[in-house]
Amino acid sequence: MPYPIQDALLPTRHDDQYHAPGDALKRLPLRKAAVLFIATVCLCLCALLYLQLEQSRRHDLNQARVASSNLTRAMAQQAEDTFMKADLVLTSLVDWIQVDGFGPPLRSRLQKTFARRVQSLDQLHGILLFDQKGQWIVTSFEDLPRGPGVADREYFKFHQQNVSSVAHIGAAIRSRENGEWIIPVSKRVNDKNGEFQGVLLAGIKMSYFDQFFKSFSIDDKGSMFLGLTDGTLLARRPFVESQIGTSLAKGEVFQNLLPRATSGEAMFTSLVDGVVRLYGYRQLDAYPLVVSAASSRDSILAEWHDTAFRSSLIVALVMLGVGLFGWVFIRQLRVGERVEADLRQAQEALELIATHDSLTGLANRRLFERALDVEFGRGARQHSPLSLIMLDIDFFKRYNDTYGHVVGDHCLAQVARAVKDCCHRKADLAVRYGGEEFAVLLPDTDIHGAMTIAEQIRRSVMAKNISHTGSPTGYVTVSLGCYSFMPTGRDSMDVFIQRADAALYQAKHSGRNRSAVLSLEGGIAELMRSDR
Incomplete structure (x- = not known):
């Protein structure tokens, strides 16, 4: 790969x-x-x-x-x-x-x-x-x-x-x-x-x-x-x-x-x-x-x-x-x-x-942090937006409890493949962030582009029809949170990740199997969701 x-x-x-x-x-x-x-x-x-x-x-x-x-x-x-x-x-x-x-x-x-x-x-x-x-x-x-x-x-x-x-x-x-x-x-x-x-x-x-x-x-x-x-x-x-x-x-x-x-x-x-x-x-x-x-x-x-x-x-x-x-x-x-x-x-x-993660073949957090450092600097120099998608497999603990960890690993690999297939540009980076949580770093992409990719990933995972009796839908789904900003050269990686994670939390809190966007206007956080 x-x-x-x-x-x-x-x-x-x-x-x-x-x-x-x-x-x-x-x-x-x-x-x-x-x-x-x-x-x-x-x-x-x-x-x-x-x-x-x-x-x-x-x-x-x-x-x-x-x-x-x-x-x-x-x-x-x-x-x-x-x-x-x-x-x-x-x-x-x-x-x-x-x-x-x-x-x-x-x-x-x-x-x-x-x-x-x-x-x-x-x-x-x-x-x-x-x-x-x-x-x-x-x-x-x-x-x-x-x-x-x-x-x-x-x-x-x-x-x-x-x-x-x-x-x-x-x-x-x-x-x-x-x-x-x-x-x-x-x-x-x-x-x-x-x-x-x-x-x-x-x-x-x-x-x-x-x-x-x-x-x-x-x-x-x-x-x-x-x-x-x-x-x-x-x-x-x-x-x-x-x-x-x-x-x-x-x-x-x-x-x-x-x-x-x-x-x-x-x-x-x-x-x-x-x-x-x-x-x-x-x-x-x-x-x-x-x-x-x-x-x-x-x-x-x-x-x-x-x-x-x-x-x-x-x-x-x-x-x-x-x-x-x-x-x-x-x-x-x-x-x-x-x-x-x-x-x-x-x-x-x-x-x-x-x-790289040995199970999924995606980049791990170490490469993710390197990429963030490079893209923060590039975005600041070129005045181009940088977006991050955080996603999580819905009810994955129930999935492991129901089917076992071996099948759970296979599920992670299938979801990772769906995420990777939706990253069409060489600059896009798909990451296994930890456990059942993944991230996608999208250089030179605004919030609308990030939301489009997020929806592609969500639909791609649904299209695999991975059976999940512990989910209300009956198959494996993912929740996604998107955040985008214009780097200035004095930005915090942790804050960048936290805001995308906050959007992910809101997507899960609002019913899962959806994508949410976090935007900051006037110091007030607004959440927008895209249902199925």
């Missing part, structure tokens, strides 16, 4: 009382020099370790950036070759179809041609021709699929609305022929007049890219992906079906990196799974595609972490040795300091015991 008044009133102690000044001057520089030397050695070791580890870390990251750049370049080349072969097949077939058409006499021949082209390219799932309404006309499969057609597909709508003859790469879809995931590459089919006649589509197997990605060596937390330039995810390693077709447009690669450069490397947290990786990315020149390969930061720096641990352990052992040597060197000096500190603490504890 803090005692602000005590801090101002207790005498201060200095180390000079226990040690000669000459001894302190001799010991202090040596201790500081030892500590400074040890700290300097340790800091130098730490600085050297940091520089070495930082250089090694940067080297590992640079090596990883080079490897990532090479990997994305290889991925981009392979992806471009894959789509270019499909594009060439579609271009040759579209040219043929636009010249000869796809009437019933030609469909058998077209089917066989489609099938041969699919067999010649491992990446192709199938080749499919749709008419202007999205219905299947010819496919590379032997049986023509049945169903509502593909008029609702994104690629079909694209070709309906765009006359461009450039191949269109759409978002990954499930084939309506067998349910396999494919990436559609399609071209518009026109008649001789340039009018829309249908769509020719080549489906690239998602499994082809899965095997393609697995041919590259990356760590378990690494990732690779193929996406459209608008951020649509086409294929990814590791493959997670629910992520196919999702948008990465708000990710770091599409949001910030690609607008600045079509290729590069950067380390950031993945939008998909939250793993920190070093990403290499590259946008294809021939198609609206982006490839990216990433290695997790943990795997890149795994060997560095091992080296850092071993180096740090060695430096830590060296620092421990230096520290132990320094500890032994200054131990004897610190023993003396501990003795001094213990003596100071013991002296402060004794002073606290001498100035």
Whole structure:
């Protein structure tokens, strides 16, 4: 429990009382020099370790950036070759179809041609021709699929609305022929007049890219992906079906990196799974595609972490040795300091015991008299009022007789806590004056302020609802007397206390559980009471 008044009133102690000044001057520089030397050695070791580890870390990251750049370049080349072969097949077939058409006499021949082209390219799932309404006309499969057609597909709508003859790469879809995931590459089919006649589509197997990605060596937390330039995810390693077709447009690669450069490397947290990786990315020149390969930061720096641990352990052992040597060197000096500190603490504890009540923790009469002497002088110098509240627990003898002295002590402690809680300023001093009687000294407070505090204390004690069968109210209450005056420098402490005590007596005489104010006007004492 803090005692602000005590801090101002207790005498201060200095180390000079226990040690000669000459001894302190001799010991202090040596201790500081030892500590400074040890700290300097340790800091130098730490600085050297940091520089070495930082250089090694940067080297590992640079090596990883080079490897990532090479990997994305290889991925981009392979992806471009894959789509270019499909594009060439579609271009040759579209040219043929636009010249000869796809009437019933030609469909058998077209089917066989489609099938041969699919067999010649491992990446192709199938080749499919749709008419202007999205219905299947010819496919590379032997049986023509049945169903509502593909008029609702994104690629079909694209070709309906765009006359461009450039191949269109759409978002990954499930084939309506067998349910396999494919990436559609399609071209518009026109008649001789340039009018829309249908769509020719080549489906690239998602499994082809899965095997393609697995041919590259990356760590378990690494990732690779193929996406459209608008951020649509086409294929990814590791493959997670629910992520196919999702948008990465708000990710770091599409949001910030690609607008600045079509290729590069950067380390950031993945939008998909939250793993920190070093990403290499590259946008294809021939198609609206982006490839990216990433290695997790943990795997890149795994060997560095091992080296850092071993180096740090060695430096830590060296620092421990230096520290132990320094500890032994200054131990004897610190023993003396501990003795001094213990003596100071013991002296402060004794002073606290001498100035505070052990039961309630409030100031005792000795500290109260010191405070009165200080505040009388301060009030006279600053012409500020000084107030005193004396309070007494009502029917406390009956309480002790009824509940015993142990419970009575607990009651005193609760009342003291209520008194202390109502002293809001550091300058206010709560005192156990004796027995069940308490006092509150209020510097720079007039009679109205003292009465306000007194009523707060009275209500606070009542609010605790301490049972007291010997009291008419049924619970513990207090009576309070207030007195305030303007110190002049020639005042008597005894008279000051007596007048507050007289107000307390009047409060008890008038029925208890109330606050009374004593004011002196024209030499006649007037009593004012504040009932509940």
